Amino acid sequence: MLAILIVGCGVLGLVIGSFLNVVIYRVPRGQSIVAPASACPSCASPILARDNVPVLSWLWLRGRCRHCAAPISVQYPLVELTTGALFAGAAARLGVAWDLPAFLALAAGLVALAWIDAQRLILPRAVVYPTLIAVAALLTLAAAASHQWHHLLVGVVCAAAWGLLFFLMNLASPRILGFGDVRLAPVLGLALGWLGVGDVLLGFFAANLIGAVLGIALIATRTIRRDQPVPYGVFLAAGTLLALYAGPELLAPFQGLHL
Numbered sequence: 001m002l003a004i005l006i007v008g009c010g011v012l013g014l015v016i017g018s019f020l021n022v023v024i025y026r027v028p029r030g031q032s033i034v035a036p037a038s039a040c041p042s043c044a045s046p047i048l049a050r051d052n053v054p055v056l057s058w059l060w061l062r063g064r065c066r067h068c069a070a071p072i073s074v075q076y077p078l079v080e081l082t083t084g085a086l087f088a089g090a091a092a093r094l095g096v097a098w099d100l101p102a103f104l105a106l107a108a109g110l111v112a113l114a115w116i117d118a119q120r121l122i123l124p125r126a127v128v129y130p131t132l133i134a135v136a137a138l139l140t141l142a143a144a145a146s147h148q149w150h151h152l153l154v155g156v157v158c159a160a161a162w163g164l165l166f167f168l169m170n171l172a173s174p175r176i177l178g179f180g181d182v183r184l185a186p187v188l189g190l191a192l193g194w195l196g197v198g199d200v201l202l203g204f205f206a207a208n209l210i211g212a213v214l215g216i217a218l219i220a221t222r223t224i225r226r227d228q229p230v231p232y233g234v235f236l237a238a239g240t241l242l243a244l245y246a247g248p249e250l251l252a253p254f255q256g257l258h259l
């Protein structure tokens with residue numbers, strides 16, 4: 001049963017990842033994600049259904065448009081594979097559970113946000129708010145179905161706490177921590193708080209550690225300048241996903257603290 005769930009979620013992730021490619025390309029450009037249908041950015045030929053199969057189409061077209069042979073970015077299959085892997089991982093971690101859909105929605109939102117932030121240093125409201133609404137609605141449904149209202153309560157408290165903390169950090173240093181990160185923080189607090197306070201602390205700590213290590217490495221190798229803004233949303237997504245996927249193992253030594 002679990003194997004079927006993991007494979008099913010992995011395939012769903014590939015399909016959702018294909019949609020996230022549209023989000024990543026169009027939302028920062030202010031375009032609709034519904035219409036028009038996908039077209040080649042070089043020759044504007046519509047993309048046929050058979051050329052729109054996640055990962056496989058890119059492979060059998062050898063990364064080129066069928067009509068004009070313009071290269072198709074490797075980003076497309078990468079986003080699809082990442083989402084597929086994260087969905088399969090969430091299924092493996094949570095199993096057959098009411099809260100699984102909420103964490104699939106969270107993973108999908110974070111893939112799109114991290115990718116957009118890495119490329120453009122923004123976390124668009126048009127992605128943050130739908131992610132928050134989807135995660136909140138799905139966790140409320142999960143709480144109702146499994147009578148785990150206390151999990152939801154902890155999530156809401158952690159969402160408020162993380163949001164307030166980031167609001168204050170934004171006031172202190174708006175160049176390092178932009179307002180997009182403040183908007184995203186409650187989503188992460190809510191989802192990780194549902195799992196436990198320890199997961200929230202782990203996610204927050206991991207995000208900053210990953211950010212600090214990568215930031216120092218990038219400055220040391222002169223890839224970025226010291227005063228250059230960093231895509232903090234990428235670190236937040238990485239820390240959150242680490243807490244989601246490796247939380248039980250990483251928090252095991254602290255079991256006695258009853259977080």
Ligand SMILES: [Zn+2]
Nearest residue numbers: 040043065068
């Ligand atoms: Zn083309």
